[in-house]
Amino acid sequence: xxxxxxxxxxxxxxxxxxxxxxxxxxxxxxxxxxxxxxxxxxxxxxxxxxxxxxxxxxxxxxxxxxxxxxxxxxxxxxxxxxxxxxxxxxxxxxxxxxxxxxxxxxxxxxxxxxxxxxxxxxxxxxxxxxxxxxxxxxxxxxxxxxxxxxxxxxxxxxxxxxxxxxxxxxxxxxxxxxxxxxxxxxxxxxxxxxxxxxxxxxxxxxxxxxxxxxxxxxxxxxxxxxxxxxxxxxxxxxxxxxxxxxxxxxxxxxxxxxxxxxxxxxxxxxxxxxxxxxxxxxxxxxxxxxxxxxxxxxxxxxxxxxxxxxxxxxxxxxxx
Amino acid sequence: xxxxxxxxxxxxxxxxxxxxxxxxxxxxxxxxxxxxxxxxxxxxxxxxxxxxxxxxxxxxxxxxxxxxxxxxxxxxxxxxxxxxxxxxxxxxxxxxxxxxxxxxxxxxxxxxxxxxxxxxxxxxxxxxxxxxxxxxxxxxxxxxxxxxxxxxxxxxxxxxxxxxxxxxxxxxxxxxxxxxxxxxxxxxxxxxxxxxxxxxxxxxxxxxxxxxxxxxxxxxxxxxxxxxxxxxxxxxxxxxxxxxxxxxxxxxxxxxxxxxxxxxxxxxxxxxxxxxxxxxxxxxxxxxxxxxxxxxxxxxxxxxxxxxxxxxxxxxxxxxxxxxxxxxxxxxxxx
Numbered sequence: 001x002x003x004x005x006x007x008x009x010x011x012x013x014x015x016x017x018x019x020x021x022x023x024x025x026x027x028x029x030x031x032x033x034x035x036x037x038x039x040x041x042x043x044x045x046x047x048x049x050x051x052x053x054x055x056x057x058x059x060x061x062x063x064x065x066x067x068x069x070x071x072x073x074x075x076x077x078x079x080x081x082x083x084x085x086x087x088x089x090x091x092x093x094x095x096x097x098x099x100x101x102x103x104x105x106x107x108x109x110x111x112x113x114x115x116x117x118x119x120x121x122x123x124x125x126x127x128x129x130x131x132x133x134x135x136x137x138x139x140x141x142x143x144x145x146x147x148x149x150x151x152x153x154x155x156x157x158x159x160x161x162x163x164x165x166x167x168x169x170x171x172x173x174x175x176x177x178x179x180x181x182x183x184x185x186x187x188x189x190x191x192x193x194x195x196x197x198x199x200x201x202x203x204x205x206x207x208x209x210x211x212x213x214x215x216x217x218x219x220x221x222x223x224x225x226x227x228x229x230x231x232x233x234x235x236x237x238x239x240x241x242x243x244x245x246x247x248x249x250x251x252x253x254x255x256x257x258x259x260x261x262x263x264x265x266x267x268x269x270x271x272x273x274x275x276x277x278x279x280x281x282x283x284x285x286x287x288x289x290x291x292x293x294x295x296x297x298x299x300x301x302x303x304x305x306x307x308x309x310x311x312x313x314x315x316x317x318x319x320x
Numbered sequence: 321x322x323x324x325x326x327x328x329x330x331x332x333x334x335x336x337x338x339x340x341x342x343x344x345x346x347x348x349x350x351x352x353x354x355x356x357x358x359x360x361x362x363x364x365x366x367x368x369x370x371x372x373x374x375x376x377x378x379x380x381x382x383x384x385x386x387x388x389x390x391x392x393x394x395x396x397x398x399x400x401x402x403x404x405x406x407x408x409x410x411x412x413x414x415x416x417x418x419x420x421x422x423x424x425x426x427x428x429x430x431x432x433x434x435x436x437x438x439x440x441x442x443x444x445x446x447x448x449x450x451x452x453x454x455x456x457x458x459x460x461x462x463x464x465x466x467x468x469x470x471x472x473x474x475x476x477x478x479x480x481x482x483x484x485x486x487x488x489x490x491x492x493x494x495x496x497x498x499x500x501x502x503x504x505x506x507x508x509x510x511x512x513x514x515x516x517x518x519x520x521x522x523x524x525x526x527x528x529x530x531x532x533x534x535x536x537x538x539x540x541x542x543x544x545x546x547x548x549x550x551x552x553x554x555x556x557x558x559x560x561x562x563x564x565x566x567x568x569x570x571x572x573x574x575x576x577x578x579x580x581x582x583x584x585x586x587x588x589x590x591x592x593x594x595x596x597x598x599x600x601x602x603x604x605x606x607x608x609x610x611x612x613x614x615x616x617x618x619x620x621x622x623x624x625x626x627x628x629x630x631x632x633x634x635x636x637x638x639x640x641x642x643x644x645x646x647x648x649x650x651x652x653x654x655x
Binding site (some may be wrong): 001002003004005006007008009010116119122123126127131262305 | 447448454455457602604607608609
């Protein structure tokens with residue numbers, strides 16, 4: 001297996017979550033969630049299927065529970081498909097996110113990050129598939145700018161967008177691809193096992209799955225828990241740990257090639273939280289208050305190398 | 321059908337090869353040979369001989385030659401003559417004329433496979449580097465710098481590797497050959513060579529313990545090579561600088577892990593800001609925790625025998641070119 005470390009001193013939280021935009025998203029998401037009836041049950045873990053008893057925190061009245069086997073973190077009571085469709089396609093939040101203003105702002109902020117992501121995809125494709133041009137199926141992209149950037153990459157022969165929420169829809173020919181992307185999709189997925197099965201089915205033998213996802217066992221999430229601004233329902237309902245992600249891929253029949261957490265922002269997120277860090281997290285409070293920039297940079301490198309960051313990145317292959 | 325393999329030479333490499341073959345579903349070791357008879361006791365279930373001719377007489381489909389360098393050409397040529405496929409450790413003999421002899425035998429043997437053990441090309445750091453270079457995303461290679469060094473050690477002077485008759489060359493031929501092969505792999509064939517080849521420290525041996533070379537291709541790409549047996553902390557390092565970026569392989573996984581972690585760091589060049597971007601550009605490092613190079617190497621040999629591939633790594637042409645370069649480095653370095 002491999003471990004990855006990424007050094008990128010210029011990337012800031014604001015590149016991903018521009019304050020004015022993000023605060024509006026949070027308030028619209030919160031309004032949507034608050035209108036839903038409060039559930040009292042805790043469903044089995046959607047990753048391992050095991051009963052869960054440990055609630056890590058509550059956000060907007062919704063509990064997040066830990067998987068006893070994998071440390072994956074998922075909503076305690078899982079919403080139904082209809083609620084998810086409503087949230088992503090027919091809510092005030094969905095309308096805001098599809099507005100020109102929102103799309104343009106994020107296109108501008110994320111342009112450089114997307115270029116790096118496309119380069120990563122190309123790097124993995126060249127490494128494991130070779131020098132031809134390939135058909136790529138992109139599952140669940142929500143940003144027009146991303147679709148334009150990825151869709152025009154020179155190493156692709158064709159680019160198809162697929163909607164992961166049931167019923168599955170394709171923007172082009174729903175034929176088997178050589179590459180499948182699942183960028184930040186699993187985290188808002190109710191039935192990850194079913195989605196992986198669909199993705200597996202849609203890949204040619206030997207084809208590659210590349211995915212990114214928030215990981216529930218990452219440093220900032222386990223430190224900040226309910227105080228984390230970057231985790232909220234229904235955007236984040238399924239946050240696999242590296243072990244949970246391995247289990248999902250194995251269940252679907254994938255061969256795991258790389259599973260790493262090259263996140264850049266865990267330490268920054270915790271440091272910026274300052275007084276919001278839960279009081280009993282003494283070590284994290286000490287480091288964020290007393291650690292200088294170099295210490296924080298090295299800590300982030302340590303988290304990356306040891307799969308302890310909350311940004312998960314995976315390369316897997318459908319066996320020949 | 322299982323490929324039946326005989327291993328000639330059961331030292332360190334022979335044992336590594338045996339372990340790898342044992343783990344391969346399509347290959348089987350059917351006989352072993354070593355000049356040290358005591359080794360037979362470690363492998364009681366396998367036919368054993370101290371004479372390689374007798375081992376070849378057992379009729380294996382393929383032979384793995386893991387002997388001293390000076391014994392390689394005879395065994396390879398006879399095995400090919402008997403229509404066996406051959407995998408031989410590096411170096412491919414002791415000199416260019418040895419390789420030429422083996423190539424002649426290969427041509428005579430027709431469709432038999434001859435492959436040499438340049439396993440470093442199958443290390444994950446090198447495979448990653450090759451994928452980046454071939455993708456063209458950083459443009460063409462401008463120059464390279466390769467360092468491969470070991471400490472020698474207490475037994476170094478008495479080792480067969482330090483015996484001119486058995487080895488035919490010093491650290492450059494023994495270990496540096498891997499770096500020469502890699503530099504050629506990434507930059508192409510070299511046409512101009514300048515070098516110093518000398519014995520700096522291990523005075524009881526007549527062979528070189530350090531070789532420094534500058535090699536230039538006909539496209540003016542320059543590679544700097546240092547092969548050393550006085551590198552008191554083991555080191556493997558290969559830097560490749562391209563028009564728009566760079567990649568640095570550091571460490572190489574070995575059974576003892578003495579060359580450190582194997583990693584590759586790569587980045588796009590950034591000209592935006594002299595202090596920040598050029599001093600601290602965005603870099604990605606991949607660390608590799610596993611060495612599957614022996615496995616990949618055997619798999620390629622197996623696929624070639626099955627007729628599904630031709631030799632892409634360690635062909636007789638690779639062997640010839642590398643040995644020509646090494647002879648040139650020796651010649652230029654010894655004035």
